[in-house]
Amino acid sequence: MNGLDLMPLFRGLLWTITLTGGAFLIGSVLAVPLLLARRSRVWLVRFVAMSVIQIVRGIPPILWLFIIFFGLGMGFLPVSPFGAALAGLGLIAAANMAEIYRGALSSIHFGQFEAANALDLGRWSTFRDVVAPQAFRVALPTAASYLIGLMKETAVASTIGVTELAFHGKQMSQLTFRGLEVYALVGLFYIALSLPVAWASRAADSRLRARVAR
Template identity: 40%
Template sequence: MGTSNVGLPELYFLLRGLGWTLILTGFGFVGGILFGLVVALARVSRRRLLRWPAKAWIVVFQGTPLLMQLFVVFFGLPLFGLDVAPWLAVAVALTAHASAFLGEIWRGAIEAVPLGQSEAAHALGLKYPSLMRDIIMPQAFRLSLPATIGFLVQLLKGTSLAAIVGFIELSRAGQIVSNQTFQPLLVFGIVGIFYFLLCWPLSLWGSRMERRLAQAAR
């Protein structure tokens, strides 16, 4: 059986897969930011009723593979009468996965802010919402930025697991084109270049931010 060329239709199909990879990454990261902030604030709360569920959430989603989480969401929700589309199942799983990791990253950043600043704010009569919004969180965000960017890179690559539940993102699109053209090295070389062009600038940005923080701390 002969091979066929990788032409414009195949490249367009790969670009469509790339678009869905970016969309899934965006959903997972934005959702992870929103829920991760809740998890982080619950983890540093003085109330056990908030700390323990947040800790359990982090332990579960950091201690299990993303692949298993995708399976549980995609095949588990229909057992409760919720029939979800593959893209929605992937977005939900990525959001839950990201919220656990980002929540723990930000929890560490919040606790890394010098305690004296919180004590000074309490002495000035600042309430907890103002303390977190105006003093703690801006500094914690700056401290956590390199690790947050690093996780974004991992999340982007993790979207390739969406193919397991039948969703066509970049990796799955590459597999389909490879099966049609019988040129796996060429096709997955192109797929790899796409991933590299997305991840490498983010990695450079994260490294640059880390160096800036290290210089500022001296």
């Protein structure tokens, strides 16, 4: 827009993308052992995993960032604003992705496992060739929606000093006194990030459905 320097917003955009991608990757990986614990045959392990998931999901993201940065970071384990945001959002992503994985696995009919057993498939072959493709197809739309939501949640990282998109938007608004224009631009940036994720998710889902149908 006329008279506005957009470079700070582009720099913030890069930090938003980095924070979103990093937190989602951490969450996707940590969700696997959390899921295994959630589905354990040992009730105590299941109870602990369920409790962790409920506690993590029940506390607002901004409070987790405050706990890590102002609590642990200031007293026990010094951490940068970006590191605290990455840890907090990654932890939240792990709890949410574990539930997404669990829902996807629960959607697979038990007959699929019986059929694999009848074909004398090993546990790894059953998971790789039977369970994983179906579970991935079920989990993909929900995971993509969560990724978009996570990207918007990164805005809370500005409260602890992470110079992401919302942080630069606030600074630019205060410096230029053109808040409506600035925040409209920030909103367009978030939309521009969300649309490719939604499109890629729909395209991948269509391909997977076509492959299953063959």
